[in-house]
Structure formats: C-alpha cells, structure tokens
Amino acid sequence: MIKKDIKKYNVCLTYGTFDMFHFGHLSILLRCKEKCNKLIVGVATDDYNKNKQKESIQSQQQRFNFIKNLHFVDKVIYEHNFNIQWANDYKKYRAEAIFIGDDHKGELDYLIEDGINLIYLDRTKGISTSDIKKKIKQKNIFFLIQNKLDQTEELFQNIKKINLNKDNFLVLAINKKIETSFQLYQFWNSNKKIDFIFLFNNTQEVNQMKKRINLLKINNLIN
Ligand code: CTP
Numbered sequence: 470m471i472k473k474d475i476k477k478y479n480v481c482l483t484y485g486t487f488d489m490f491h492f493g494h495l496s497i498l499l500r501c502k503e504k505c506n507k508l509i510v511g512v513a514t515d516d517y518n519k520n521k522q523k524e525s526i527q528s529q530q531q532r533f534n535f536i537k538n539l540h541f542v543d544k545v546i547y548e549h550n551f552n553i554q555w556a557n558d559y560k561k562y563r564a565e566a567i568f569i570g571d572d573h574k575g576e577l578d579y580l581i582e583d584g585i586n587l588i589y590l591d592r593t594k595g596i597s598t599s600d601i602k603k604k605i606k607q608k609n610i611f612f613l614i615q616n617k618l619d620q621t622e623e624l625f626q627n628i629k630k631i632n633l634n635k636d637n638f639l640v641l642a643i644n645k646k647i648e649t650s651f652q653l654y655q656f657w658n659s660n661k662k663i664d665f666i667f668l669f670n671n672t673q674e675v676n677q678m679k680k681r682i683n684l685l686k687i688n689n690l691i692n
Contacts, residue, residue, distance in 0.1 A: 476505050482562065486525055491598065493596045628641075
C-alpha cells in the first residue's frame, strides 16, 4: 500500500514579488509546499512595489500568471500590503503558517505576537532579482524559447550543451500554453544553468522582455 504523504500543516501562505522567476523563488516555494497540503501565494501588486520604491521588470499580471502556472501552487492572490493583509488572509484562509525568507528575519516578529505562526525559511544564497538585474548588464544573454510541449527533452539537451561560463546568462521563455511541468522543475533542481524563466502568450511578449533586458544594459552604459 502506498503511504500517503502526511504534511505538517493544511493551509499555508507565503508572499513575494517573484519578478524574473529564479531558482531562489522555486526553492522557497517547493520548501513551503513540502510542509503543507494547500499553498497560497500572494504576489505583490505593482502599486505595492511602487510604495516600497521597488520596480519590477514584469507586470503584476505576468508575475501572477507565472505563479498560477506552477503545478504545486494551489491558489494565487495579490498582495496589496502586508501590515493588514497578512493577518486578514491568515484568518480568511484558516492558514496555519506564513512562510517568508529570512531576509526579513526579526522585522515581522510583531505578527508572531499577534498569534500568527510566522516561519522564516533560509534564502538561497547568491541569487536575487536585484542581483539578476545587475548581472544582466554585464553578461551575454542566451535566450531559449520553448514553444511546444514535445520540445521538452530537446530543450533539456540544448541547455546541457550550452557552455555557460561566468560571462553568460540564460533566460528561458516558455509558451503559456505549456503547463510548466514537474519535469522542468526537476531538471532545474539538478541543473542550475537557467538564470530565470518567464511565460509568454505571444512573440510580442518575448520581444518585450528582450527589449527590457536591453534597456537594462543600455542604462548601465549611460550610468
Ligand atoms: N527568496 C529566497 N531566496 C532567494 C531570493 C528570494 O528564498 N535567493 C525568497 C524571499 O525571501 C521571499 C520570496 O523568495 O520569501 C520572494 O522574494 P522576492 O522579494 O520576490 O525576490 P528577491 O529575489 O529577494 O527580489 P529582490 O532582489 O528584488 O528583493
């Protein structure tokens, strides 16, 4: 008989911007899901980010859709603020824990005093969206596009073949019609060459991302 996986919690929450989805994002979300049956992810809105003087490369809708597409995420909501919303969401969804990366350690302890089971998880070292934005400026960008589901194996082979040295950077664009598969995340777990992944609906969106990356590069030249 197959033993059913017993998770520590039923419903859990976690929040973030998740701009230019990188391995640190994947890792923390997988670790959250290991601990609960139902994982709800709050994606920061563009307005909320603006209030924090943070500007993302991808719109809130693109970031939301990416998280929604992850097979192990059960529900996605928008995060408009944290001070009121987190406590409200905790009650509303009958959550048993809120997970957050330990870059915020200590800052949010007042939530613990309010009875929220706030759990800090280790951040993946040496990677962040801010870091990607900086790195992109100095590196050669490889753009791989996956348009069809049956290209998955071929794609993995191509990634393995790419000789990524410290001057190169790999962006993977996946057609939204393809459910980002379990296989892809297993592959990413064992092969860290991909720097970030995004979903696209049409070629216009791929071009838009290329343009944004180029703008980051040009701005660096001007500065
Ligand atoms: N996170 C992580 N490991 C990383 C980067 C992020 O565990 N290397 C976690 C954060 O602690 C947070 C969630 O992922 O719980 C979403 O983080 P977000 O702020 O969207 O990503 P960052 O890469 O930290 O973005 P930035 O550099 O713009 O702050």
